[in-house]
Amino acid sequence: MPSPPPTLLARLEKANQAHVLRDWGALDDAARAALVAQIEGIDFAQLDALRGAKPADALPARFAPVPVTPAAYTAEEKARGAEALRAGKVAALLVAGGQGTRLGSLQPKGLFPGAPLSGAPLYQLHAEKLFALSCRYRRAIPFLVMTSPATDAPTRAFFDENAHLHYAPDQVRVFQQATMPALCPRSGRLLLEAPGKLFLSPNGHGGALTALADCGLLADLRARGVEHVFYFQVDNPLVKVCDPGFIGRHLAHGSEASSKVVYKQDPEEKVGVLVETGGRGTIIEYTQLPRELAAERDASGALRYRAGSPAIHLFALSFLERVTRDTAAALPYRPALKCVSHYDPDTGATVAAPPPTAPNALKFERFIFDALPYAERWLTAETAREEEFAPIKNATGPDSPETSHVAQLVLYATWLARAGVETNGNLVEISPLFALDEEELAAKAKRLPPLTGPTILN
Ligand code: UTP
Numbered sequence: 001m002p003s004p005p006p007t008l009l010a011r012l013e014k015a016n017q018a019h020v021l022r023d024w025g026a027l028d029d030a031a032r033a034a035l036v037a038q039i040e041g042i043d044f045a046q047l048d049a050l051r052g053a054k055p056a057d058a059l060p061a062r063f064a065p066v067p068v069t070p071a072a073y074t075a076e077e078k079a080r081g082a083e084a085l086r087a088g089k090v091a092a093l094l095v096a097g098g099q100g101t102r103l104g105s106l107q108p109k110g111l112f113p114g115a116p117l118s119g120a121p122l123y124q125l126h127a128e129k130l131f132a133l134s135c136r137y138r139r140a141i142p143f144l145v146m147t148s149p150a151t152d153a154p155t156r157a158f159f160d161e162n163a164h165l166h167y168a169p170d171q172v173r174v175f176q177q178a179t180m181p182a183l184c185p186r187s188g189r190l191l192l193e194a195p196g197k198l199f200l201s202p203n204g205h206g207g208a209l210t211a212l213a214d215c216g217l218l219a220d221l222r223a224r225g226v227e228h229v230f231y232f233q234v235d236n237p238l239v240k241v242c243d244p245g246f247i248g249r250h251l252a253h254g255s256e257a258s259s260k261v262v263y264k265q266d267p268e269e270k271v272g273v274l275v276e277t278g279g280r281g282t283i284i285e286y287t288q289l290p291r292e293l294a295a296e297r298d299a300s301g302a303l304r305y306r307a308g309s310p311a312i313h314l315f316a317l318s319f320l321e322r323v324t325r326d327t328a329a330a331l332p333y334r335p336a337l338k339c340v341s342h343y344d345p346d347t348g349a350t351v352a353a354p355p356p357t358a359p360n361a362l363k364f365e366r367f368i369f370d371a372l373p374y375a376e377r378w379l380t381a382e383t384a385r386e387e388e389f390a391p392i393k394n395a396t397g398p399d400s401p402e403t404s405h406v407a408q409l410v411l412y413a414t415w416l417a418r419a420g421v422e423t424n425g426n427l428v429e430i431s432p433l434f435a436l437d438e439e440e441l442a443a444k445a446k447r448l449p450p451l452t453g454p455t456i457l458n
Helices: 006-014 029-040 044-052 075-086 122-136 152-161 207-214 217-223 244-253 291-295 317-325 368-374 401-418 438-445
Strands: 090-095 143-147 172-176 179-181 192-194 200-202 228-233 257-263 273-277 280-284 313-316 334-338 342-344 349-351 361-365 378-382 428-430 455-457
Touching (some): 172 207, 172 217, 200 361, 207 317, 257 368, 313 317
Parallel strands (some): 090 228
Antiparallel strands (some): 257 313, 273 280
């Protein structure tokens, strides 16, 4: 049996991590090679530093409510955004590498039924919105989909099996984010998933930026003439992907990073809040905003820190190039305590995930919004929650499939009512291929047959 490479062993012993080799003797050659590769990818000094960091370190010393531009876009803004789409200057970046632990689905979230009646998967809804836009503006919108080791294979299979969801294969690019190891919070020891296999997790949605640069996609976008990247998350079926008005405002302002804002009504709502610090925009996570500040109200009675983030951003490509090139702008890793099931090499047993009150793993993630403070010119734009934000995060309760499906049905019913369509109380789903927005629906309303039961307009 070959011994572990001596330099590797020495590195592990120095870092107090030699336990990861405990099952070396029982591994086959392929598993040993995989373990060596996993260990070689670890920066132990970085892990040590991260372990010492306190979550409170991430809160800016001074911050104030952020200025928010209004929800309604001018005709000029819409025209300018449409022109950028027509000229092929905008790409869409969908982050879909998360493990969807709260939802509890074993499949990638992108395959989860996002639409209320048809059950169309979230990937399909997003791809159809992009396809509808590219038909409207007669220009393909490059579609970048970030996956992780857990979501990559099923995602690629889904796109392949569904003929790339209307896309030419070279216009949809699936790429993988990097991973980070997890530690035992008490001992700092690396956790294992199985004998001789480290417990690795995707490195957060902020991992998208280095992943895009590392796999050459930023350069590829530049070569294709793209100048702006619309960022969105897989679990919000209502997102107005590549919204022309938003693009137009971003362009008119010369913004490097623009973010949509949904006003919080409830101080307890679990969304990050956009604030201004030192003339820059940044997001404070809901776990970090002190409760008394979250509940503070202004003279009008509205929450002072109400600029909730639905995680919808638009970045100038030059900005993404700059932050990924400049190592000083590397997004920080934020530590988070989680509950995971893992393998214990000391006992040879699998440890079940503990209850949420007793987390047993320290994970590290990069957050996309940590890029925002690097933007010299930036803006925020209000969007109505009922029009654009109905995320699917939890299996039940708030932000669940049920609340998201209801929000979609209510929005479609509103469009139909305003267009004068009598639904006779029937539930109606509107596919992005039928109408992307209220105006398009209104234009087709007169040709609709009477609705006699639950209807999917597609
Ligand atoms: P969430 O933070 O809601 O995480 O991700 P999640 O993985 O979907 O769900 P939980 O927390 O495990 O229950 C928000 C968005 O960021 C993506 C997700 O796929 C989702 O679109 N994401 C998250 C990544 O792409 N990579 C990551 O490492 C984490």
